[in-house]
Amino acid sequence: MSIIGLNSKTDPNKILPMTYKWAREHYKDGVANNWTPEEISMQKDVEQWKSDKAISDVERRMILWNLGFFSTAESLTANNIVLTVYKHVTNPESRQYLLRQAYEEAVHTDTFIYCCDTLGLDPDYIYSMYETIPSIKEKDDFVVGLTKSIMDPNFEIKTTEDIQTFLHDLVGYYVIMEGIFFYAGFAMMLALKRQNKMVGIGEQFEYIMRDESIHLAFGCDLINTIKTENDGVWTDSLKDKVQKLIIKAVDQEKKYAYDACPNGLLGINPEQFCEYVEYIADRRLERIDLPKVYGTENPFPWMSQSVDLSKEKNFFETRVTEYQTAGSLEWD
Ligand code: FE
Ligand code: MN
Numbered sequence: 001m002s003i004i005g006l007n008s009k010t011d012p013n014k015i016l017p018m019t020y021k022w023a024r025e026h027y028k029d030g031v032a033n034n035w036t037p038e039e040i041s042m043q044k045d046v047e048q049w050k051s052d053k054a055i056s057d058v059e060r061r062m063i064l065w066n067l068g069f070f071s072t073a074e075s076l077t078a079n080n081i082v083l084t085v086y087k088h089v090t091n092p093e094s095r096q097y098l099l100r101q102a103y104e105e106a107v108h109t110d111t112f113i114y115c116c117d118t119l120g121l122d123p124d125y126i127y128s129m130y131e132t133i134p135s136i137k138e139k140d141d142f143v144v145g146l147t148k149s150i151m152d153p154n155f156e157i158k159t160t161e162d163i164q165t166f167l168h169d170l171v172g173y174y175v176i177m178e179g180i181f182f183y184a185g186f187a188m189m190l191a192l193k194r195q196n197k198m199v200g201i202g203e204q205f206e207y208i209m210r211d212e213s214i215h216l217a218f219g220c221d222l223i224n225t226i227k228t229e230n231d232g233v234w235t236d237s238l239k240d241k242v243q244k245l246i247i248k249a250v251d252q253e254k255k256y257a258y259d260a261c262p263n264g265l266l267g268i269n270p271e272q273f274c275e276y277v278e279y280i281a282d283r284r285l286e287r288i289d290l291p292k293v294y295g296t297e298n299p300f301p302w303m304s305q306s307v308d309l310s311k312e313k314n315f316f317e318t319r320v321t322e323y324q325t326a327g328s329l330e331w332d
Contacts, residue, residue, distance in 0.1 A: 011092075012090045012091070012092050012095060013092065014092060015092040015093060015096065018093055019091065019093065020091055020093040020094060020225065021093070022218075022221045022225075023091075023093035023094045023096065023097045023218065023221070023222075024093050024096070024097075026097050026100075026214050026217060026218040026221070027093075027096050027097045027100050029214050030097070030100045030101070030104060030211065030214055031100065033207070033210055033211060033214070035107070035207045036107060036110070037107070037110055037111040037114040037115075037204055038114060040200050040203050040204055040207075041200055042114070042115070042118040042119070042200040042201070043200075044199060044200060045118070045119065045198045045199065045200040045201055046118055046119060048197060048198060049119050049198070054197065055197060055198070058261070058262075058263050058265075059192060059197065059265065061260065061261075062188050062192070062260050062261045062265070063189075063192070063198060063201070064121075064126070064129075065129070065133065065135075065136070065185075065256075065259065065260035065261075066185040066188060066189055066260065067112060067115055067116070067121070067126055068126055068127075068129025068130065068133060068136055069129070069130070069136045069139070069181075069185060069256070069260075070108070070112060070182075070185060070208075071109075071112035071116070071126050071127055071129075072127060072129075072130040072140070073130075073139075073140065073177070073181070073182070074105050074108040074109045074111075074112065075105075075109055076140060076143065076144070076177070077105050077173070077177060077178060077215075078102055078105035078106065078109065080147060080151075080173050080177075081098055081101055081102055081105070081173070082098075082102050083151070084147070084150045084151055084155075084169070085098060085150075085170070085173065086098050086102075088150065088157055088166060089222065094218075094222060097218055101215055101218065104211045104215070107211075108208050108211070111204050111208065112126075114204075115201055115204070133259070134259075135252075135255050135256040135258075135259035135260070136256065138252055138255070138256075139181050139252055139253070139256060142176075142248070142249065142252060143172055143173070143176060143177045143181070146168070146169065146171075146172030146176065146245065147169040147172040147173055149165045149168070149169055150165065150166060150169045160230070160232060160233055163226065163230050163233045164233050164235075164238050166226070167223060167226055167227070167233065167234070167238065167242075168238070168241065168242065168245075170219060170222060170223050170226075171223065171242050171245065171246075171288070172245070173219065174215065174216055174218075174219020174220065174222070174223070175216070175219065175220070175223075175246065175284050175287075175288065176245065176246065176249045178212050178215050178216050178219065179216045179219070179280070179284045180246070180249045180250060180253055180277065180280060180281055180284065181249065181252075181253055181256075182209075182212055183253070183276065183277060183280045184253050184254075184256060184257040184260070184273050184274075184276065184277050185205075185260070186205055186208075186209045186212075186303070187273055187276050187300055187303060188257075188260065188261055188265070188273065189201060189202055189205040190202055190205060190206065190209075190302075190303065191265050191268055191300070192265060193205075193206075194302065195265070195266055216284075216287075220284075220287045220288055223288055224288060224289070227288075227289075239290055242288070242290065243285065243290055243291075243293065246281055246284065246285060246290075246293070247281075247293060249281070250277055250278060250281045250294075253277045254273075254274040254277055257270055257273035257274055257277065258270050258274075261273065272299040272300070275296050275297070275298075275299040276298065276299055276300050276303070278293075278294035278296035279294070279296045279297065279298045279299070281293065281294060282294050282295065282296065
């Protein structure tokens, strides 16, 4: 039995009248973003992947590293949501969103099956990279370690400390995994797409990023609501702990960026991927009312201009004003 303040409405079956309208909005935004990987042609990607000249060894490594990380990270995220967050967050508006998010994670998992199949990759290699590639393993281990308290089947929310533990683990799932550890990879794959390389995978990453930006926004709203409804849980020591975790996550993500793409891509050096991670981390910190740490400028304005502009506005400034129609990838 959980007594988290968010459960002020105790009946998980009664969604009306509605209390947490933000959760409902994220649900509708998710539905408006419906897509499936098979809608996107991989024909050009396959041609490029099989040719010796179209994709360099450096680019090939970067693509494999990102497929290796994301292919298993999507399942890890899905398991976290279904097995732990859903159990403790009992208000029906959030649960409706969590079901939507779980479905989207299944679509993301499907995307990497589709990529492996169409490119003819060795699944044993791709799906074991989270154990064999240290910079990937460290990210996954960090998140698993961060969220093991609530994975414990005996974990219950009864005391202030339990709520703090839950908040800590939510930061691990949403802010660190989906909000930081996904973003160097997004920037790399979209930088490649801008050079007309592996555009099918690039488009799939754009769709995933659009979904993830809503997952992150939901997670931050959940965290902030729990903070507001439970006076005294968001203590200075918890804030300090969370900030330190985010700094550690940024260091790991930079390490991953260097490992995946040591020489950068045409016109982009690995330092810029690191700057992007710092820039993103500051936005995440601000979103949960913590001071920013880096003050780094966005080295890739095209990331927000071409991809998550409306979502950045949504979770950092205003609410989404333009809703996408199903299966459309036009932001402007
Ligand atoms: Fe995902
Ligand atoms: Mn997600």
